[in-house]
Every structure is written in structure tokens, then in C-alpha cells.
Amino acid sequence: MSLQHYLVISSILFSLGIFAVLTRKNAISILMGIELILNSCNLNFVAFSRFITPAESIVGSEVFRFDGQIIAIFGIVLAAAEAAVFLAIILAIYREFGSIRPDEVDTLKG
């Protein structure tokens, strides 16, 4: 598998995420879309890190730097946090509006 394959996949994920976010009529599925987007990014990072990060020699032995992977881990963490907050807010929304359809939450406008 070459870098391209990963990139293609991640781009597809990203697009799907965007699509979901734009079209879903349910807050939960929007959240899912968002998760897709974030994960596509993580995938990118890892892939890039794996393929093109230049190796540098530390004390003679070949060691790879894991920048990308680290970023990905942070990304996952943040995604989780975001999901948590999102869900909490959806709860509040449901309490106030009795629905979690995003297009019904539009009292603020103009």
C-alpha cells in the first residue's frame, strides 16, 4: 500500500464527514460526521508520518520520529472530548426544544 491509498481513503472519509454534517437531519449523525472528519485527519497524520518523515540518526542507530502519530493520538483525545461536550449540549437542546433536529433549532437568526 502506498501513501496515495491512505490519502484517498482519508479524503473519502473527510468528504463523507462533510456530507453528513451538511445533510443529516439529526444532531447525532452530525456528530458522527464530525468524528469522520477528525479521523480522516488522524489517518492523514499517521500516513504522512509513516511514509515521508525523514529518518534522522540519533547516536548511530536508525530511529524514526513519531510526530504524526503523536498528533493523531492528541487528535483522538480531543475528538473524544468534543464528542462529550457535544452530547452534553445535545441533551440541553433536547431538554429545551424537545427535538434534536438541527433545522428546528433556529430561534436565533437575522
Place this chain on the structure above:
Amino acid sequence: MEPLKNIESLAYFSPEILLVVFAAAVIISDLIVKNRESNIVAYISLVGLGCSLVAILVTNSFINSNEPISLFFGMIRLDGFAVFFKILLLLATAATILFSLRSEELDVRLKGEYYALLLAVTFGMFLMASSTNLLMIFISLETVSLTSYILAGFLTHSPRSSEAAFKYITYGAVASGTMLFGLSMLFGMAGTGDLMQISSQVAAVLDSGGVSTLTVLIAITFILAGIGYKIASVPFHMWSPDVYEGAPIPITAFLSVASKAAGFALFLRFFHVGFGKPEILQSIDWGLLLAIVSALTMTVGNLAALPQQNVKRLLAYSSIAHGGYLLMGAVLLTTEGLGAIFFYLIVYLFMNLGAFYVVVLVANEAGTEMIDGYRGLATRAPFVACAMAIFLFSLTGIPPLAGFFGKWVLFYAVIGEGLYWLAFIGLLNSVVSLYYYARIVKAMYLESTEDTDSFSFPTSTIALLSVFVVPTILIGFLPIFYTLSEKIILQ
């Protein structure tokens, strides 16, 4: 100079650390203190801000401006630029806390969390102002966002607040996601997260033909979406009116000033350091892009503000417009431009926060955020009305108020680069803006109301208000502020 290792970095990291410590302290003390009415937590957090301010100044004294220090293996950097923004943000936060003390819409039971979150946000913003690594940028951005989402939705049992939070998080998540994707592409091209090296790396790749300009363009645009959402620039501004309207007023004030400022810090560092390099500029005309964006931003903001009836929302749009003005300074990333932005941010801090404070007060007394609520304020609370008038006219940019001088330096920078058209748009916009600002003044001074019982404010309020009024009048006349740019050129 060589980036410092983690342990030795800590000393320079003390301001942020202090913030975190005090955030914890706030929560704990909140658990201890039984009396819901006491504002002890607020004062603790204020103390925290104080300490962190001191720490900033101390650490600042270690460094000399022309040789900044990078900490944590170059994750973040401590330079004049960062220090400036940190102080700015501290002031904004302090103001917000003071507003919150006066605000009556906040739920007394959640004080602890509230102030803790505020400190957390500030912490995140500190990172935004100083991060020099893609990873750090992303983390700081997310920290700020997540906490702000909660703060925006902090009013329990208020549909508006919840809606605001919902829109905010949805919008924010997508935007930051997009940005992250852009970052990943950038990372892929450069092979490093270090902002200092990215530009040169990307340039190299471009030259070697490894990637096309289009890729770079897409990456940058994605990132722009993330940053643009923070500074609410067209077309990434649409969340802000709704969120500002829904959020508790102190938070609105905070978002409109602090998070905008932090956003600009990030923006400037990213583009100026990351992509201010000529070779990148050649391939894509960033200047024009930003010019158009800023023109659109201020125009949209002002025009949309014209018909608003809700003062909070009106100010939201006006703050979008001001984002546009600020962007003018960033168009060509010249020293004058930066200086102008710094100067304008200071001015904006005072006048905008002041205006929002008045909104808080009126909301408390008259119980409304609508313009009608301001009828006859001149007779009911002369000083407050006068202060509001000063803030609004300063926002318009009428001499001799600070706002004028702020605009002056901005337009000076723009015209200095020969962008007359942008200057004209900006100036025409400020004429338009007069109209809606004046509507509030009109309501306060030229219209009368049936109930003429005067509002009574404690001296503390008046004092705080004058803390905003005085600079709004004076800053323009103090030469020192005009020379900031020389002190805080970022490397």
C-alpha cells in the same frame, strides 16, 4: 537559539501554569465554600490572573525581544508578540470576571465551574498566542473552543443559550476539523510540525515539483477556515451573531474581544511566520485574498448590523466589522500593519468591553437587550449613557476618541501599501456604521420614555465603567501606544 527542554522550559511557562493552578484552586474552593452568594471564587480567579500577570512580566524581563526563547522543544515560543497578547487576554478575562460579578443572568450554583472554565479558556488562549507547532496550534485551538462552547451554553434553562452552544460547537467542530485536515496536508508536505521550518520545507517541495501550488492553496485555505472561524471573518462568520446573542453577555463580551484577539495572534503567527516568506507569497497572492476577505467582512458586518434591534446582536455584527478592519492591517503583513493591529486591538479591547458592560448594566436594570430599553437612558443614568455614547462613537471612529486613532493607524498602513480602494471601502463602512451606532445614542438621548425612574448604580460599577471610559478617550493622545510595533516585532 536552541529550544529549551521540558524541565527548563517550566520556569518560562509559569504564567500558564499559574492559571491552571488557580483554575484548580477555584474548583476546590468552590467545593469548600458553602455560601452560594459569596463571590470568593471570582476573587480567587482574579488573584490568579494577577499572579499570572506578574509572572508574565517577570518572564518577559528574562528575555530580550530580538532573541526569543522557544520552549518544550520548540512547541511554543516566548516573545514580545506572545507577551503582548497574553497581557491583552488577561485584561479581557479580568474584565469578563468583573462583568460576571455584576451580571444577574448567571446561575449562582455554578460559579466554580464558570470561573474555572474562564481561567481554562485564558490558558488555551495563552497557548494560541505562543504556539509555534502545528500540534500545539491545534491543541490550543481546541482547548479554547471546547471551553467556549460550554461557556456559551452556560445558562441552564435558557433555550437561546443552549442553541448558541449547539450552533457554536457544530460550527466550531467542523471548522476545526477542516483546519486539522489542512494542517495534516501541510504536515505531509513539510514533514515537520515546526512552524519555523514548514515554510522553507514547503518552498523546497514546491520548487522540486513534489506538490502543486493547488495543494498548498487547498491546505492553506482549509487552515484559513479554522482561523477565520475564530476571528469571525467572512465567510466563516455566520456562527458569531447567533452565538453572541445567545451566550451570557459577559461571555459575549469575552468572545468578541478575547477569542478574537487570540484568533488574530494565531493568524498573524501562522501567516507572518509560517507563510510570510516571499517564495510562498509569489505562488499565491495572499495579499489580495486577505484584502478581499477583509473588505467583505467589514461590509457584511456593518450592513447586517444596520437593521438590528437587539443591541447584543448589533454589537456582534459590529465586532465582525471590526474584525474586518483589523484584517486590513494584516493584508500585507508589514510592520506598520502589525503595529496598527496591536494598537487597534488595545483600543478595541476597551471600547468594546465597555460597550458590553453597559449592555450588562442595562440588561440588569431595564431587563432587556433591545434598543427600546435604552430610551431615555440619558436622564435615567446620565453617566452610563454618556459612557455608552463615548464607546459607540469611539467604535465609529470619531475624533478625538481612541477609536479614531485606531482606525487612523489602520488606514494609514493600508494606504501606505497603496490599497486606496480598500481604504475607501473601510472608510465608507465607518460612515455606514455611524448610522447604527447613532441609533442607540439616539434612543438614549433624543428619545424619552414613559417610566423615568432613574437607575442607581454602586460606585464600584461607575468606577469600573470609568476604567473603560478613560482609556477610550485618552489612548489616542498617548504617543507610547503608537510605537508598540517596534517593541513587539515577532521573529
Place this chain on the structure above:
Amino acid sequence: MVVSLISIILLAPLASFAIFALLGLAKRNFPRQDYLSTFAMLVALGCSLYLIQEVVSDPKPLTVEWLSLGSVTFSMGFYLDSVTVIMLIVVTLVSSLVHIFSIGYMHGDPRYPRFFAFLSLFSFSMLFLVVSDNLLGIYIGWELVGLCSYLLIGFWFEKDSAANACKKAFLTTRVGDVGMFIGMMMLFAEFKTLSLYGDNGIFDAVTTLESGQIAGLSIAGILIFCGAVGKSAQVPLHTWLPDAMEGPTPVSALIHAATMVAAGVYLVARMFPILTPTSSLVIAYVGGITALVAATIAIVRFDIKRVLAYSTVSQLGYMMLAIGAGSYVAGLFHLTTHAFFKALLFLGSGSVIHAFHAMHAHHDDEHTDDAEHEHDDHSLVHEHGSEIPPDQDMRNMGGLRKKMPWTFGTMLVATLSISGVPFVFSGFWSKDKILAGVLGRAMEWNSVHHYILFSMALIAAGITAFYMFRLIFMTFFGEPRNQEMHNMAHESPWVMTVPLIILAALSFPIVNTGWFNKDYVKPPEQHHVSAPQHAYVSPDTKTADANFGFSLFGTSEAEAAEEDGGNGTTYTDDAHYAVHKLAHNIAMVLSICVAGLGILLSWMFYQRRTFSAEGVATTFRPVYNLFWNKYYFDEFYDGVLVALTVWKSRLFAKFDLSFIDGIVNGVGKVTRDIFAAFIGFFDNRVVDGLVNRVAEVTWAAGGRIRKIQTGAIQTYLFVVLGGIVLIILIFRLF
């Protein structure tokens, strides 16, 4: 010495006015303003009499720098030549007499002191005008007298007629003044100065003009003359003068007969050196036409003051004609004689009016009563539909000669004088001099123009005699037409009769022709007037010496002045001598004939009633109507000019109204007219309209942008995506 004298002449009246004004601010009055003003005038009179022999010494006693603007400077100063002195004396003399007369006439008027204050102010302005040595000074005095005439015509401002009249007077004259001002601007642009005399004065400068610039000079001259047209009530700007009779009669005597209206003639005389053949001819013709028109109108008036007013207009036309035709001295001579006898006539009529007035209105409530009476006596004057105050209507008079002998006597003298009855009366000499001058030039140049002018003058002379005697007959002879008014009539008190007598005395040549002796009044050189055929020689200097007057009536300095040229050069050329001698004789004969004819006719009409005036009127109805309606000048002005102005201003007003009704009314009404369409266009495009439109558009844009803010989060996200794509696309295209 001279300077101080002139200063006194000027300051005395001014001071008396100043006292009134300052006390006025404190809402008080000087106890005897009337005596104060009169005294001031007498002082001035004394000084001016003293000045007679001072003349020769130095024509420019004083010049001060009034304005200094770096390169150009405007200087003010006095100029004192024979003409100045004569004018000074005329003005001060008449003014003093009028003052005295007014003490009686205005007695008991609620604003008695103010009247005298205004008279003083007027005298000051008039004198200032007379002594100024530069156009600017003249213009200043010129406008000030205008102001005073405005104030005095409107003295009884409660009468709407008076209020209208004063406004009309000011505006009409102002029109002329603007012309004059433009003329001044032309001269200034050319010569960079407005001083007339002195080394680099205008008169000095004109001598150096080449023939190429004469056209410009003519225009300038004519424009300056416009001022005179306004002030001296020449056609077509004469209409204000008759209306000005709304003012108190002494005012009419002083301002509208003797002095201010004569100022026009004085101005033209002053500008004599810059007159060119063209401008002279224009002036002459305007004068001639005026003389005729006014005279014909005068025939059919019944208001005694109106008759005199038109006669004044006609006489002024005479003077203009004279100066236009080059008879400088004659013109000024007629000016002086006319000043006296016309003042006399007015004061006389005043005394008559006063006599009648006493019966139905006591001065205390003068105005209101007048207003009423205009309605009460309407029936009485109705047949002609004009509102003549009954006490001025000659049809109420008649047979007054027994009632008021002094008034009658004096007025008769004046009438004889104005009708040019030989040789006893000054009017004869001056008028005859004019006729002679014109005819002389006509024959000398055998120019058609001057023949025409001569005939005009002659006819006018005849008509003058006719209507003046008509006045006398209707007023003093015959049977009282309105018995009860007649019974009330009485001779006026001495304060009023004495001035009449003095003036009557002045209507005899012996007194006032004395000034026009050879080395006293010298016509200035006209550098650009040259005869069509050959070099020009001033007719004045050449009008023949030997004539009836001389031979029959002992010595008359006036004639002696002619023996050798007024400009001192002893004249030798026999050809011209012959011409002018002949001219003079013919003129004299003719003038006597026409005068006699006029008097005879009026005697037949109004005394012996051989023909009935009514009969003639009916037979020549159209002509009569023309005369009666004053050639429809007023109708013309009201109809056209006023309408135009008002319409225009309304238009401009629309111009400023909000744009909607701007389109609807403004454009809708006047689209026919380019101008209007233009305005209409501007109306909605530029002024206010545009601004409002911009505001609207902006506002609308604001509203539209709001629409985008639907409140649905996903639209926002769409916008984000769209934005990103758009940006990328844009930058790919570049």
C-alpha cells in the same frame, strides 16, 4: 478748510441721525428731533454756500486710502468742482426748505421724530454721493439714498400700498444698480481702479484707450447708465417713481423730485468723459423716450401727485437726453432749475393735500384713516378703478385759488417755469438750452438721430405745458367740484408757505442761472466722441450767443456762458458759429410755440371747455387706455418678471424637497421646459434624493444580508464550504 467744510456738511446731518438711532436703542427720543435735523441742514447749507468761491482752488481736497489689497488700492475722497458745489447747494437748500415745510406738514404724526431722522440720513447720503470722487463712493451714496427712499416711501408702512411701493422702489432701482455695478466691474477690470480723477484715475486712463477698446467702453458706459435709469426712473425702470408718491409729500418733493432722482443725471454727467458716441446715443434716446412716455401718461392722471411724478420722470428724461446729446451744461442747468420748481410744485400740492386733509383726517391717525378712506370714497373715484386718495384727487378740487392764494401763486410760477414760458422763468432758459444744444448738434452733424431726438424733446415740451396747466386749471380755477371738501380747505401755516415762496423766488433765472457763467461750469473733455463727418466740438461751447433772450431781456449769464466756449477756448470757427446761432434761434421759436400751444389747448379743455376731455378720450379710446394704463408697464412686470421669479424660486424650492414629490410635482409641471427638466433630473438624482436612495439601498442590502442568516446551522456550514471552494476556484483562475 475745504475739507473741514465738506466734513461738516456731511457730518451735521449724519450726527442728527446718529443721535436718533442711539437714543432709539435705549427706546428714547431726542426732545426736538425736528429742530435738530433742520438746524443740521441749515449748517450744511451755510457751508456749501461758503464753498462757492473755494471751488477754483483745488478740485481734489482730500483722498484717503480706503482699502489696500496689496496690488490694488481703493481710495475714497472728495471732489469739488463747480458742479459739485451747485449740487451741494441745490441739495442742502431744497432739503432745508423741505425740513421746514415738514415741521408743519408732518405735525402730529406718531413717528414725527423718525421722519426727520430719516430726512437727515437721506441728506447725508445724498451729499456723500455728490462729493465722492470715485465710483465706489458714489455707489455707496447711491445705495444709501436708495435705502432712505425705501424707508421714507414706506414711512406710513401700515398702508399696504406704501409697503408695496417702498419695496418696489428699492427693487426696481436695485436692478439698475446691478447694471451699474457690472459696469464698475468692467471699468475696474480694465483700469484696476475706481477713482475717477487724478493721474491714474479712470478719466485719465480713458484718454489712452485705442479705438479697439471703445466698444467695451461703450458697454461699460451704458451699464453705468443703467444705474441712472433705475434711480432717475427712466424707461423701462420708471414705474417705481409714481408709486413712490405713497410717501409723505415732503419726501416726494425732496427725494423724488429734486435730489435723489436727479442723482442719476448727476452720475451720467460725472461719467461724461467716458461716454462714447454709442453710449451717448443710447442715453439720449432713453431720455427722449422717457420724456415722451411719461408726459403722455401725465395727461390723463387725476391724482395731483401722480401728475407731478410723471412730469418729473419726463423732465429727467429731458436731462438725460441733453447729456446724451452732449449738452452737458444744459443738462445740469435744467437739473438745478427743475430741482427748484419741481420741489415747489410738490410742496405746493402738499399744501393743497394738507388743506384737504385737515378736514377728514387728523394726522394722529393718518394711516388708518387713509386706509379706510380708500374704501369709503371708492364710489367717488370708481369710474377709473384706480384708488386715488380723495385729498389728492384733482376731481375733488377746483377753485382753490381764492382759498389758498400763496400756494396758488407760487405753484403758478413753478408751472410757468416748467412749461417754458419765456423769458422770465428759469425753466424756459434751461429747456431752451437743451433744445438748442440738440438741434445744434443735429444740424452740425446733420445726423438723423439728433433730429429725431430734437422732435421728441419738442413734443414733450408741448405736452408738459399742456398737462401742467391742466393741473393748475383743475386745481385752482373753475368751480369747486366737491363742495364740502372745498369748505374745509384753508391756507397752510407759514412754516409751509415760506418755503414755497423761497422756492418760487428761485424759479426766476436771475437767481440760479448765475452759476452757469463761463468760467464756472466747464464741460469736461469727451475723448471718444467724434462727429461722423468731422472733429467734434461741444455744442455747449458753440451754441450761439446772440439770441432773443439776450437782446430782449438784458443780460443772462447763462447765455453769456456760451459766448466763448465753456471750456475756455475762445471760439472762432464761423461755420459752426452760424450753425449754432441758427439752431438756437429755431429752437427758441419752436419751444415758445409749442409751450404756447400746450397752454392754449389745456385752457380750451379745462378752463373754457371748448372741447370736452371726455369726448376726446372716448373718440381716441385705445390711445387713452394706453395712456391711462401707463403703457401697461406694471402689468408687464407683474405678469412676466414677478411670475417668472416666483415660478423659478418655487422650482428651486421643489429642487430641495424630498425627491418623491420632486418628481411628481416639479418635473410633472415643468417638463416642457428644458431648464425645468434639467432641474427635475437633478432633483431626484443629485440633491437629497441620491443620498436618500443610497441610504435605502444600503439598508436594503443590510436586510438582504440578514436573510442569509437563516438560523439553521447547516446553511452556515454550506456557506463555509462554499466559501472555501470559492476561494480555491478564484485563485486557480488567476
Place this chain on the structure above:
Amino acid sequence: MLLSLMIFVPLFGMIVVLLLPRESEELIKRTTLAFTLVPLVLAVVLFVSYDRSSAGTQYFVNVPWIDAFNINYYIGIDGLSVTLLLLTALLGPICVLASWRNIEKGLKAYMALFLLLETGMLGFFAALDLFLFFVFFELTLLPMYFLIGVWGGPRREYAAIKFFLYTLFGSVLMLVAMIAVYLNSNVINGVAEGARTFDIPTLITLAGTTGHALADSTFQMWVFIGFFIGFAVKVPIFPFHTWLPDAHVEAPTAISVILAGVLLKMGTYGIVRVNMAMFPEGLDFFTNGAGFWGNSLALLGFINIVYGSFCALAQTDFKKLVAYSSIGHMGFVILGLAAGNSAGINGAILQMFNHGVISAMLFLLVGVLYDRAHHREINGFGGIATKMPVYTGITTLAFMASLGLPGLSGFVGEALSLLGAFQEFELITILSTIGIVVGAAYFLWTLQRVFLGQLNPKYEDLPEINRREIMTLVPLGILTIVLGIWPNFALDMFSESVTNLVNALNGI
């Protein structure tokens, strides 16, 4: 020093007034009066002690203010500015007296704002640093907005915002032009060297030096336009004039006086100070240039004159009539300035001063009548003269002065402007004289409708003008007469400066 004192005494006065208790109105009034009298005294001192023989700026103070942009607090006076300073300082106390009785609400705020306004005006006329100049220029906006908006008539809100928007629009263009000038102030032959500057005298010299960026004719033309529009709104010059009638009609008497007396002059003063002195090339294009543009400035003057006069003729509101009349009279100023020769410019400046005095009188007089009859409908009066002879007298004086009766000040300025203009633009000037006749027409017509004729029974017991009101009018009346008889009294002050200006324009 003297000058700075004069400028900032009112500001200090404002602070003092703000500290006074709201209830003690008499005290407030007296304090304000005192603080307006001080500048008057100082102005007189300056006027007398100003060295008339030398045209140079005197009494100048120059201390650095904002080094970053080389902005200095640089003030000084030449003949022109000292004359207008005198006018401003004179109108100050008069206006305070004029507002003695008829300000019902918020007297304290009113007086405070008024003092602020005065500082702005005084500073504007004294400023020699372009930036300072602009700041002072704008400083008058806010107080004016409130003074009209709060204490004005029924449609005050509209009038106030209209005034504000128009002026702001103008000054925005001015700002751009100003920055442009500043940026080019150190460019010689295309290379930037040395520091940029706002220093007006320096800029004037720079604009004269060949090869300097400021001397470039096209540049000058554009900058000229920028500044000109900015000032034209203030003057006001057609078509930017429509704010004036509204503002005047709504504003309280004293404010109308200031508006007509001083604020309008700020526009023309700016034109002289900046447009003419600094951009001779630009001026040349609009006054001597080829074709239409060569006549444009004079044309604007002409339009103002005729247009204003005819509009005035059409008014039935006394105050609106006066407002339009001042549009007409400012037209003469523009015409005179367009002439660009000594007669024209001197006349224009004199006209500025005189119009300041006369229109102030007129508005005061309107105010007097309004305070008594509570309406301004010209046709609603009639025969007032019988009841108020003194008032009528003074009004007649003012009217006559305004319609340019020789012997009164109005004439001299008008005549000189026309004399000057005629040498350059014959036809336009001749057409402009229409304005003189129409001017006479509407004033006399008004005089007739308001004062003459039968007394309107409604006003049987109309009280005569009182001592305070007379006090406000007398000094102005005296000025009109004195300047009419002896214009050199004022002309001396600035004729030297004007001569220099003219020489500069003629390239001598």
C-alpha cells in the same frame, strides 16, 4: 502659550461646569459666560498685538505629540486665522447670552457641550499641523450632533443625524487625502528620504518644490478633490448643502448662530488654508484649467449664489429663509476664492467674517421673534414694526447688511469678491449678480410681510426686544457698521497673508 490658553480655557470650563451641581442653573450660566469671555479677551489681545506688517505665522507653539507619525501639537496664527478666532471668540459669549432663557432641559449638559464645541472651533482655526487640524475639525461634530439633536426642534433627530452623516462622509474623503499627502511628504524624485510630516507650512513649501511628489499636478488634483469635498460639505457647497436648512431650522437659536457664524467658515477656511495654499496645481486645474473644469469652482460659487437666493425667496419659514440666504452668501466666498487674485480672495475672506457676523445677527433676531411668537411662519406676522420699533430697526440694519447695502460690512466683501471674480470669469460673475437682486428681493419681501402693513391683531401685546437681547445684538451691529465704513480694520489683518498666497499662486 497665549493661544493654547485661549483654546483650552473652554475645555477646562467644560470640566468645571460638569462638576457644578445640576440645580444651580444661574451659577452654571455665569460660569459658562465667564469661560467664554476669557477667550474673547485673549482674542482681542491677539488681534491687537498681531504684527500686521508681517504675514508670517505668529504666536506659534510647536511641541512633538505622536513621534511615531511625526505629529506635533503645532498651532499658530496668521492674519486669516486670527480674524476668524476673533469671530469665534466673539460669538461664544453672545451665544451663551442667547441661550440664557430658552434652554429648558439639561442646561448643564448644554453649556458643557457648548464649551467643548468652542474649544474645537478655536483649535481648528489655530492648528498648523494637518493631523491636529483634522482632529479639531472633527471635534466639533459630536457636540454639534447633541446640541442639535437634544435641544433642537421637532425634527431634530433627522436633522442631527443628517448633519453628522454628511460631515462624516466629507471628512472621510479628507482623511484619505490627508494620509496620501503625509505618505508622499518625503518623496522627492520618486525616492523617499527623511521623515514624513504633517507640518502645514512645511508641506506648503514642499508642494512648491519641483520634483517633489506633492508638487505633482495629478496628485495635487486628486488630493484637492478629497479635501475640497470634505470642506464643501461644511461650507456647504451645492450639492452637499441639503443638511444645512434642516440643521438650522431644528437647531436652537444659539446653535444656529454658531453654525452659520463659525462652522460654515471652517469649510471655507480649510479651502484657503489647505486646498489653495497647499495644492496650487490642483486649484489651477479647477480655476484656470482648460474647458469646463477650469470654470468648475467659479461655477459652484455661482450655483450657490443663485440657487441659495432663489430657494430663500421661496421659503415661508423665517429661519429657513435665513439659512438659504447663507448658502447664497457663501457662494460669494467661493466665487471670490475661485478668482484667486488679491481682490477676490481678500473679498472672500472679508465676506467670511462679515457673513459670520451678519448671519449671526439674523439668527439671533429670528430667535428673538420666535421666543415671543413661538412660530416662524413669515406670513403669520405683519405690522410688527408698530409694536417693536427698536427690533425692527435692528432687523432692518441686519437685512440691509446682508443684502449687501454699501456702507455696511456685507457690501465690501461681496463687492470685492465680485470685482475679483469678474477679472477671471466675466460671464459667471455677471450672472452671479442676479443673486444681489434676488437677495434684496427676499429680504425686503420678508421685511414687508413681517414688519410692515397692518398689525396682525394676534400680536397686539408683543413685548419689545429686551435689554439682554439688545446686548447680544449691539456688538455685532457695531461690527457691521464699522467694517462697512472702515473695512481696513479687518482687511489689514490678512491682506498681507493673502498677498503672499496670491504671489504663491501666481508662482512669484
